[in-house]
Structure formats: C-alpha cells, structure tokens
Amino acid sequence: MDKQRLTLAVLTVLPLVMACGSDTGSASVTSEVSGVHWKVDSVTVDGTTRRAPADAALRIREDGTAVGNYGCNEFGAKAAFTDHRVELTNARQTLMACEPARMAFERNFAATLTDHSLTVETKGDGLTLTTHDGDRIRLTKEKDAPLYGTKWTITALGADGTAASLPQKQQTSTYLTFDKKSGNVTGRLGCNHVNAKATVRDGHITLGAPSTTRMMCDTSLMHTERSLLRLFDGTATYRLDHQTLTLTSANGESAKAVAER
Structure with missing residues (x-):
C-alpha cells in the first residue's frame, strides 16, 4: 500500500460568469456537455497517448463549476463556454500521491484540461476536448452505477483524515459486491474472500x-486486509457519486472504490 499521505485541499465553488448575447451555438454545446458524467478514456500530448486510470473523470455542472478526478486526485474548477469551446480555470485539487504511472497521467491530464481554451466536439456518447496545439482528451458518457450488484474495486484506504492509494496490482484482488436480495456483502479483501450481512439505510x-x-499472503496484502476488516462489525456512512463509492466508519476508517468497467 502506498504510504504517502493525502492532504485535502479546499475545492472552491466558483460561480460562472455568463457572457451576454445570444450565442445559440454555445448554448447547444453547453447543454450537450453539462450535467453529464464523462469518463476519461485517454489523453494525447505531443503525439503520445496515455490511457486513463479508472478514476479519471469530469463533470461540468449547470452552475458553471467543474469537478472530477485527474486519475489520482480530485479537483474542482470554474468552467465557461463560448462558441463551441470551453475553458476551465481556477483549478483546485487534493494532494494525494499515487503510483508513478497514475501521477504521470495526472500531470498530462491536468496540464491539458485547465487554463486552455478547448475545442468541444461531441459524437454519440463521446466527447473530445482539443487544445490549440492539438493535444486532446477523449471522454465517454457514463451512467450512474447502482450500489447493489456492482463490483466495487477498492482503490484507496484511509484513517484519521489521511488516505493512501492501493497499488494497481492489489486492486484486482480487492473488491466488494452488495446483494440486495440476500442482504449480504461478498468480495475479497486483498488476500481472503469475505462474506457478511449488510444492512443499507438512510445513508449508512x-x-x-x-x-x-x-x-496467508504477502505482508502488503495482509496489511490491506486488516485495514478493510476494521470497517466490518459496525456502521459506516456511504457516499455514492456516479461510479465512485466511499465508506467511512465512525472511527474514521475509510475506503474508496470504483465500479468495475
């Protein structure tokens, strides 16, 4: 498990300053892009394309703010549309360190997405954002994942206000699935399989x-397993945000998971 810590930055909510006039083209682009959860597929910079981690996402809200995940860290920004273009400015992000491949993708995604005027092109469920220099971000429209029946892959664990991402190789063996009919949760904790009752009520x-x-597995897997086991035999709050599930226990233990794609 990555030992580097997470320090949460304030994601400032910034109002959209709307331009005057009757730019019907801009209004059309805004309606097509805003209010949709976009999964990031890839980022191409200087002719090199990098595939996106599962967490990477973007949502531009109707109020002119944008939120998402760079691939490791969450971010918020101001968004403005003009003439088939969008610009994201005043970005704020959390400060979590992940494995090198994620951080390399994040640096390219963040640099391409923010502080540029991006050409907006939509086709079916796809969206392409392109800079003046030809660098581009490809995204796909996604539906919300249901709590029940989804395989939730654990991507990060936390305690006492800090969090650390799981190495990519651990994520394939660390997941939970909630079954509404049986009222159980099943899955794997990194090493061992688990089964327990799960009662869902009022956000808990x-x-x-x-x-x-x-x-018995290697030390890192057993450490992950012990951390996850502390969420059991108790009540945790849960937050479901599109394809991301966050569980937080009363003693501050937390787990972040993404829906398997």
Whole structure:
C-alpha cells in the first residue's frame, strides 16, 4: 500500500460568469456537455497517448463549476463556454500521491484540461476536448452505477483524515459486491474472500461480523486486509457519486472504490 499521505485541499465553488448575447451555438454545446458524467478514456500530448486510470473523470455542472478526478486526485474548477469551446480555470485539487504511472497521467491530464481554451466536439456518447496545439482528451458518457450488484474495486484506504492509494496490482484482488436480495456483502479483501450481512439505510451501511477464508499472503496484502476488516462489525456512512463509492466508519476508517468497467 502506498504510504504517502493525502492532504485535502479546499475545492472552491466558483460561480460562472455568463457572457451576454445570444450565442445559440454555445448554448447547444453547453447543454450537450453539462450535467453529464464523462469518463476519461485517454489523453494525447505531443503525439503520445496515455490511457486513463479508472478514476479519471469530469463533470461540468449547470452552475458553471467543474469537478472530477485527474486519475489520482480530485479537483474542482470554474468552467465557461463560448462558441463551441470551453475553458476551465481556477483549478483546485487534493494532494494525494499515487503510483508513478497514475501521477504521470495526472500531470498530462491536468496540464491539458485547465487554463486552455478547448475545442468541444461531441459524437454519440463521446466527447473530445482539443487544445490549440492539438493535444486532446477523449471522454465517454457514463451512467450512474447502482450500489447493489456492482463490483466495487477498492482503490484507496484511509484513517484519521489521511488516505493512501492501493497499488494497481492489489486492486484486482480487492473488491466488494452488495446483494440486495440476500442482504449480504461478498468480495475479497486483498488476500481472503469475505462474506457478511449488510444492512443499507438512510445513508449508512451496517456491516456484520465478517466470515473469511484463511489464506496467508504477502505482508502488503495482509496489511490491506486488516485495514478493510476494521470497517466490518459496525456502521459506516456511504457516499455514492456516479461510479465512485466511499465508506467511512465512525472511527474514521475509510475506503474508496470504483465500479468495475
């Protein structure tokens, strides 16, 4: 597990200053792009294309603010549309360090997305944002993931206001799935499989005592497993934001997960 810490920055909500006039083209682009959760597929800079991590996303709200994830860190910004173009400025982000590949993608995505006037092109469920120099971001429209029946891949764990991302190789073996009919949660904690009762009510999930297999794995996997087990046999608040699920226990233990794609 990555030991570097997360320091949350304030994501400032900034109002959109609307331009006067009757730019019907701009209004059309705004309606097509705003209010949609866009999954980032790739970023191309100087002719080199990098595939996006699962977390990378963008949503431009109707109030003229933009929020999303660069691939590691969450961000917020001001968004303004003019004549088939959009510009994101005054960006603020969290300060979490992830594995090198994620951070390399994040640097390219953030530099391409913000403080540029980007040409907006939509086609079906796809969106392409292109800079004056030809660098581009490709995105795809996504529907919200339901809590039940979704395989939630754990991507980060936290405690006492700090969080650390899981290495990519651990994420394939660390996940939870909630079943509404049985009222159970099943999954894998990095090493062992788990099964427990799960009662969902009023923004909270009460996880019962976990039943697990008894394999032994390497130290990092067992550390991840022990951290996740502290969420069980208690009640955690949950926040579902499109394709992201966050669980936070009363003692400050937290887990962030994304819907498997």
